Amino acid sequence: MISRIDLRGAAFPEGGIDRDLLPRAELDVEAALEKVRPICDDVRHRGTAALIDYAHRFDGVTLERVRVPAEALESALAELDPAVRAALEESIRRARLVHRDQRRSDHTTQVVPGGTVTERWVPVERVGLYVPGGRSVYPSSVVMNVVPAQEAGVASMAVASPPQAEFGGLPHPTILAACALLGVDEVYAAGGAQAVAMFAYGTEDCRPVSMVTGPGNIWVAAAKRLLKGRIGIDAEAGPTEIAILADATADPVHVAADLISQAEHDPLAASVLVTDSEELAAAVEKELEVQVGATKHVADRIGPALAGRQSGIVLVDGLEQGLAVVDAYAAEHLEIQTEDAAAVAARVRNAGAIFVGAYAPVSLGDYAAGSNHVLPTGGCACHSSGLSVQSFLRGIHVVDYTRDALAEIAGHVVTLAEAEDLPAHGAAVKARFDWKVPPSK
Numbered sequence: 001m002i003s004r005i006d007l008r009g010a011a012f013p014e015g016g017i018d019r020d021l022l023p024r025a026e027l028d029v030e031a032a033l034e035k036v037r038p039i040c041d042d043v044r045h046r047g048t049a050a051l052i053d054y055a056h057r058f059d060g061v062t063l064e065r066v067r068v069p070a071e072a073l074e075s076a077l078a079e080l081d082p083a084v085r086a087a088l089e090e091s092i093r094r095a096r097l098v099h100r101d102q103r104r105s106d107h108t109t110q111v112v113p114g115g116t117v118t119e120r121w122v123p124v125e126r127v128g129l130y131v132p133g134g135r136s137v138y139p140s141s142v143v144m145n146v147v148p149a150q151e152a153g154v155a156s157m158a159v160a161s162p163p164q165a166e167f168g169g170l171p172h173p174t175i176l177a178a179c180a181l182l183g184v185d186e187v188y189a190a191g192g193a194q195a196v197a198m199f200a201y202g203t204e205d206c207r208p209v210s211m212v213t214g215p216g217n218i219w220v221a222a223a224k225r226l227l228k229g230r231i232g233i234d235a236e237a238g239p240t241e242i243a244i245l246a247d248a249t250a251d252p253v254h255v256a257a258d259l260i261s262q263a264e265h266d267p268l269a270a271s272v273l274v275t276d277s278e279e280l281a282a283a284v285e286k287e288l289e290v291q292v293g294a295t296k297h298v299a300d301r302i303g304p305a306l307a308g309r310q311s312g313i314v315l316v317d318g319l320e321q322g323l324a325v326v327d328a329y330a331a332e333h334l335e336i337q338t339e340d341a342a343a344v345a346a347r348v349r350n351a352g353a354i355f356v357g358a359y360a361p362v363s364l365g366d367y368a369a370g371s372n373h374v375l376p377t378g379g380c381a382c383h384s385s386g387l388s389v390q391s392f393l394r395g396i397h398v399v400d401y402t403r404d405a406l407a408e409i410a411g412h413v414v415t416l417a418e419a420e421d422l423p424a425h426g427a428a429v430k431a432r433f434d435w436k437v438p439p440s441k
Contacts, residue, residue, distance in 0.1 A: 001285070001288055001289060001292065001303075001306050001307060002259075002271070002285065002288060002306045002307065002311055002312060002313060003023075003307075003309075003311070003312045003313070004281070004312060004313045004314075004315060005021070005022070005023070005312050005313070005314045005315070006315045007021070007314060007315060007316050007317075007321065007325065008315050008316060008317050009317065012321070012324060017324055017325055017328040018328075019328050019329070019379060022272070022314065022325065022328060022329050023270060023272050023309060023310050023311055023312040023314075024270065024309075024310055024378070024379070025238065025239045025241075025268045025269075025270055025308070025309075025310035025378075026309070026310075028218075029218060029221050029222050029225055029236060029238075032218050032219060032221070032222035033222050033225060033226055035219070035222070036193035036219055036222045036223045036226060037226060039054065039192075039193045039194055039197065039223075040193055040194075040196070040197035040200070040201075040223055040226060040227065042194075043194050043197035043198055043201060043203070044197060044201040047201075047202075047203035047204050048065070048066055048203045048204050048205055050194065051063075051066045051190050051194055051198060051203065052064075052066065054192070054194045055163050055169065055189065055190070055191075058191070058192060058194075059162055059163045059164070059165065059169075059191065060165050061163045061164070061165045061168075061169040061189075062169065063163060063169045063189060065205070066188050066189055066190055066198075066203070066205060066206075067186070067187070067188055067189075067205045067206070068170055068171065068176060068187040068188065068189055070185060072170055072176060073176050073177075073179060073180040073185060073187065074180060075173075076173040076174070076176035076177040076180060077176075077177045077180035077181060079173065079177075080173075080174065080177040084139075084174065084177075085177070085181070087367070087368070088139060088143065088177075088178055088181055089181065090368060091140065091143050091367055091368045092143055092147060092181070092182065094368055094369065094370035095143055095144070095147040095148075095370055095372070096147055096151065097370055098370035098371060098372075099147050099148045099151040099372070099388065099389050100151050100389075102148070102151070102388050102389035102390060103151060103152070103389055104121040104389075104390070104393060105121070106118060106119060106120045106121060107119050112405050112408060112409075113404075113405065114401060114402035114404050114405035115400070115401040115402065115405035115406075115408075115409075116399075116400045116401075117397055117398070117399055117400075118397070118398040118400070119395050119396070119397055119398075120395070120396045120397075120398055121393045121394070121395055121396075122393065122394050122396055123152045123153040123154045123155070123392050123393055123394075124152075124154055124210045124211045124232070124392050124393075124394065125154070125155060125156065125210055126154070126155070126156040126157065126158075126207065126208075126209045126210055126211075127149055127154050127156075127157050127158075127209050127210065127211045127212070127213060127392065128157075128158050128159075128160060128195075128196075128198075128199030128200075128209040128211070128212045128213075128231075129142075129145035129146060129149065129157055129158065129159045129160070129212075129213055129214050130145075130159075130160055130161075130195060130196065130199075130212060130213070130214030130215070130216050130220060131145065131159055131160070131161040131171070131175055131214060132161070132162070132191075132214070132215055132216050132217065132220070133161050133162035133164060133171060133172060133175070133191055134162065134191075134217070135265075135266065135300075135301065136265070137172040137174050137175060138175070139172075139174045139175050139177070139178035140366060140367050140373065141214060141215060141373070141374070142159065142175055142178035142179055142182065142184075143178060143182070144372050144373050144374050144387060145159070145213055145214050145374065145387065146159070146179075146182045146184055147182070148372065148387055148388055148389045148391060148392060149213075149392050150182070151389050152389045152390075152391075152392035152393050153392075154392050156186075156207075156209075157184060157186070158184075158186040158187070158188060158199070158206060158209065159175075159179050159184055159186070159187045159188070160187070160188040160189075160190045160191070160195040160198065160199065161175050161187070161188075161189070161190075161191065162189070162190070162191025162192065162195075163189035163190070163191065169189055170189055171187065171189055186206075188205070188206060192216070192217070192219045192220060192223075193219045193220065193222060193223035193226075195220070196212055196216075196220060196223035196224055196227060196231075197223060197227065199212050199231065200212070200227040200230050200231045201230075209231060210231065210232060211231055211232035211233065211234075211392070212224060212227075212231050212232070212233055212234075213233070213234040213374065213387055213391065213392075214234070214237075214374060215237040215374055216237060218238070220237075221236040221237060221238060222236075224236050234374065234387050234391055235374075235376050235377075235380060235384055236378075236380075237374070237376075237377050238268075238377040238378040239265070239266050239268035239269050239270060239310070239377065240262050240265045240266065240269045240270070240332060240333075240377065241262065241269065241270035241271075241272070241310070241331055241332045241333065241377055241378075242258060242259065242261070242262040242270070242271055242272065242331065242332070242333045242334075242335065242362055243272040243273075243274060243326050243329050243331035243333070243334050243335070243351075244258060244259065244272070244273050244274065244275075244334075244335040244337060245274045245275070245322050245323070245325075245326050245334065245335070245336050245337070245338060245344070246273060246274070246275045246277070246280060246335075246337040246338060247275065247276060247277055247280070247319065247322075247337075247338040247339060248276075248277040248279060248280055249337075249338060249339045250275075250277075250280055250337035250338065250358075251337075251358060252280060252283035252284045252286075252287045253287055253291075254337065254358055254361070255273060255280070255284050255287070255337060256284050256287035256288045256290075256291050257291060257361075258335060258361050258362060258363075259271035259273060259284070259288065259306070259311075260288070260291055260292060260295060260302060260306075261361070261362060261363050262305075262333065262362060263301065263302045263305035263306050263311070264295075264296075264297055264301055264302055264305075265301065265305075266301060266305065267300065267301050267304035267305050267308065268305065268308065268310060269301070269305040269310070269311075270305070270308075270310035270311055271305060271306055271311045272311060272312055272313075272314060272329065272331070273312075273313045273314065274314045274316060274322050274325050274326055274329075275313070275314075275315065275316070275322070276315070276316050276317060276318050276319065276321070276322060278315060281313045281315060284313065285313070288306065292306070319338065319344065323344070323347055323348065326348060326350075326351070327348065327349050327350045327382075328350075329350075329379065330350035330351065330352075330376075330379045330380070330381040330382040331350075331351055331352065331381065332351075332352040332353075332375045332376060332377045332381065333351075333352060333353055333355065333362040333365065333375065334348060334351035334352075334353070334354050334355065335354075335355045335360070335361070335362060336348070336354065336355070336356050336357065337357065337358060341356045341357040341358075342356050342357070349382075350381050350382040351381050352375030352376045352377070352381045352385075352386050353365055353371055353372075353373075353375055353386060371386075372386050372387045372388060373386075374386055374387035375387075403432070406429070406432065407433065410429045410430075410433070413425070413426065413429050414426035414429055414430065417429075
């Protein structure tokens, strides 16, 4: 059901383990680029008509319009199961607590008397938030996109989610209800690359945005790569992944359940256990057999995901080697189920989010920990962060110098300009004085 990779006794080279030795899903975004390019160009030139055509072609629905009417949002919220509403409201409350504390304050540094540099934090003016559809419904992704954007102070936001034939061409009603609950009234029935193109280029109904965030399939990732520059993006999200660093103290029932929980997303989802305990590895393998047999979505998602090359049990010599492996893997979600898990977690350098101990499963973070579940995948956690308030903010330096403060540094500016063979730079400073600028001291 799940393969093993035995790294015990392996000598790691200076600089760490070769990432190619570790399980990873194959995701060829470059190949997908050429397929999404004509779709994006079509949306650019034909706008809403192209979106309607692609909804029929890819989603099997016939749309008269792409923007979701306000009454559909109101109806979805009114008809939402009270228990689901209560759960979403608590998820929103917790997310707001965490993301509100991420807000940044403007800061002014006095460099010299009369010379200051202020860093202002300014929100992106308008954002497009993508919420995936298809195999599952993700109202939680509405929360994870919208809350940090709102807490950052974004003035205008639009949500796109694929149209569903089952619901008359509208996005899933729970997604619509989550939008209404958060006060988002601009929602579009559009999915895949065409939704990203709609946000980037604008249509008759949708004004262009400055930034697009949110997880999606390979076509969404390819469109983000293609249009990056015209729009800002959060990341090129690939299939979800979980890595668990565990020792002999871990409960195999918990470990197996958590591996299965991520395999449930997609047949390309990655579930990886890193352990120095062969006994735990064997117990988890047995527990997987038991739990998978009693789980929904086995044939189409969980089974292929666990058996795929992207999943596996990695055996290591000890905790140090285990830490080297998880840092090289740079998981989207990393659970630490070891003795003194908090201390071990504090040593991890590369992960989208870290879940400490037996009672912080990834599922908690997916819905209601208060953290964000839009996280870097495919090893990108070694250089990128998850979605946050900072994702929607831009730092702008404001430089304010008096005449005397400029005069004090002018000689150095002129010297550096001439060293770079850019004399006009120096001349721009000299022009502000009716005397020759003395060399700076």
